[in-house]
Amino acid sequence: MPPCVRVSALYTVQDPTPRSQFHHVCDITPTIYEAVGITPPEHVEGAAQIPLDGVSMVYTWNNVSATGRKDSQYFEVMGSRGVYKDGWFASVFGPRIPWADPNETRMKQWNPDTDVWELYDLTKDYTQAHDLAKQMPEQVEKMKQIFMVEATRNKVLPVGAGLWTIYYHPEQGPRSHLKEWYLYEGMTRIAESNAPIFHSGFSSVATLDVEVPKNGSGVLYCVGGTAGGFSVYMDQGYLYAEYMATLLYRYVTKSSAPLMPG
The missing domain is CATH 3.30.1120.10 (Arylsulfatase, C-terminal domain)
Structure with a gap:
């Protein structure tokens, strides 16, 4: 069923009995x-x-x-x-x-x-x-x-x-007219309607220009939200690519060896 909230936490100090009245x-x-x-x-x-x-x-x-x-x-x-x-x-x-x-x-x-x-x-x-x-x-x-x-x-x-x-019709959704994006260090978030398209029916290519430190860790590229998305990141020098689908499926791949610094 759709989410329903029954509020029972509002009470007086004198009477902590949970309230049973229906509220949203x-x-x-x-x-x-x-x-x-x-x-x-x-x-x-x-x-x-x-x-x-x-x-x-x-x-x-x-x-x-x-x-x-x-x-x-x-x-x-x-x-x-x-x-x-x-x-x-x-x-x-x-x-x-x-x-x-x-x-x-x-x-x-x-x-x-x-x-x-x-x-x-x-x-x-x-x-x-x-x-x-x-x-x-x-x-x-x-x-x-x-x-x-x-x-x-x-x-x-x-x-x-x-x-x-x-x-049903993702091609009709709001999206940017851009074909290329340049993402710089310090950028934290782009509105979905202005970001590269990431859903079925569309493909994209990301080129990452990175100075790789020894045993580096951090996110390199990420698109999505709490319920799903795609991320490329490093952890202790290893390169990872991870895809999450609607919180039900999680796919992770990892490089066989740490990336060489440089």
């Missing part, structure tokens, strides 16, 4: 505003502001059993969806399952209209261990309709649009 990360800012007495402005320098989503959690600080004020919350990440409403939570995977091997067939044949939703009663099943979708199909349909209302209001549609340039 978008409720943190309203909580801070209420706690310090800030009213968000409706206009800033003449520009109308988008209403702040979220519900303050301050009401729980002095009342551990207070009735929750968060009646609904939607979730959507790369086609995976979820929606909370009055104790019920419905969710469904999109074309990608985070802990499973990449599935090309699932990606290519994915149709959000045929995804199979799950249903949980969070008032009785905090860990979402018992899927009630088959027993309560009418409730599932109700939750799906609520998701569509919230998704429309928050400009989420079309579902899975974030995958368009990442997976």
Whole structure:
């Protein structure tokens, strides 16, 4: 299911009991505003502001059993969806399952209209261990309709649009018009849209002009992020090339001998 945050760490010194009211990360800012007495402005320098989503959690600080004020919350990440409403939570995977091997067939044949939703009663099943979708199909349909209302209001549609340039049409993604890059010592980061393209369907050649010290260590060339990428680096004089794919696969090759200084 999409990531869901149940905040239970906000409590008074007098009563450290974890709070069970349902809340999401978008409720943190309203909580801070209420706690310090800030009213968000409706206009800033003449520009109308988008209403702040979220519900303050301050009401729980002095009342551990207070009735929750968060009646609904939607979730959507790369086609995976979820929606909370009055104790019920419905969710469904999109074309990608985070802990499973990449599935090309699932990606290519994915149709959000045929995804199979799950249903949980969070008032009785905090860990979402018992899927009630088959027993309560009418409730599932109700939750799906609520998701569509919230998704429309928050400009989420079309579902899975974030995958368009990442997976289905990378050639349409934002990228630099450059064909060559010169990277100098001291440069730490280039925005992905301005950097050499590094994903399926494209190839690149990197030429490294390096003064190699004895037993040198350090990164020579790297492109990617926390979930994947490619890096050429030295460690104790040895040259390494490493590729990581979506945190699931890691490939490392190493020179048979340390590089000669020079």
